[in-house]
Amino acid sequence: MKKIIFAFFLLGSILTFAGTKEEIEKLQNDLLLLQKKYEALSADILNLSKKIEMIENKLDALQRSSQTADLRVDLENLKIEVEKLNSAISEMKTAQSYSPPKTVGEEQISSSINASSDDTPEKLYQNAYSDFIQGKYQIALDEFQKFTEIYPEHPLAENCHYWIGECYYGNKEYLKAKDSFEKVMQKYPKGGKYYSAKLKLALVHYNLGEKELAKKM
Incomplete structure (x- = not known):
């Protein structure tokens, strides 16, 4: 009887661990996806900043020109x-x-x-x-x-x-x-x-x- 109870306990632990592992992997994938999105947004912001700087330089040059x-x-x-x-x-x-x-x-x-x-x-x-x-x-x-x-x-x-x-x-x-x-x-x-x-x-x-x-x- 004790062996049967132990077997059920061991099986439950394995299933619980398997479920936890899947959740961890899902969280890791979600974090990875968020990180990629963040990097993409950062790149877009950087490009926009460069364009704004370029426009400002052109405006400054235009103001100084004839x-x-x-x-x-x-x-x-x-x-x-x-x-x-x-x-x-x-x-x-x-x-x-x-x-x-x-x-x-x-x-x-x-x-x-x-x-x-x-x-x-x-x-x-x-x-x-x-x-x-x-x-x-x-x-x-x-x-x-x-x-x-x-x-x-x-x-x-x-x-x-x-x-x-x-x-x-x-x-x-x-x-x-x-x-x-x-x-x-x-x-x-x-x-x-x-x-x-x-x-x-x-x-x-x-x-x-x-x-x-x-x-x-």
Whole structure:
């Protein structure tokens, strides 16, 4: 009887040990699998870190390159174009609302250059500005210059001098544009076009290769 009991005990121990061994092997396999996954994730993280570092280096290099300056210039050009569009309505309203009577001197000058009676200062300005918006820089230039010759003291004369510079800039005549914008800043230091002229003068310097002067503006 004792031998039978011992045999059952021994069999149970063997089965228990076998079950424990299988569980241990399963745990070991699970740990091995987790370790492999961890190593794979670590490799992915390392690769991502390298890519991020590479991108950061490229960004740093880009910031130090001339491409950044070009992008800034493009951005400023876009800002100026937006400014032109935003100011178009106010420019037209200003021209329409201001209609003072002609002085004797203006009438004499107007007659001397054969200006028609319909060419009021406001209409002449509107026509010039409209041609500028349409990209007809040379036509607009002649009209703005005509305005400043006939009405040099008119409140819109400052605007005309500024747009003369813009016309030269549009035609890529940067030296003439430079003179025009400088004239606006000197003649109208407290005028509404002072800062626009200053910004555009910086772009003129850049296009002339005078990058240091452009940065100082």
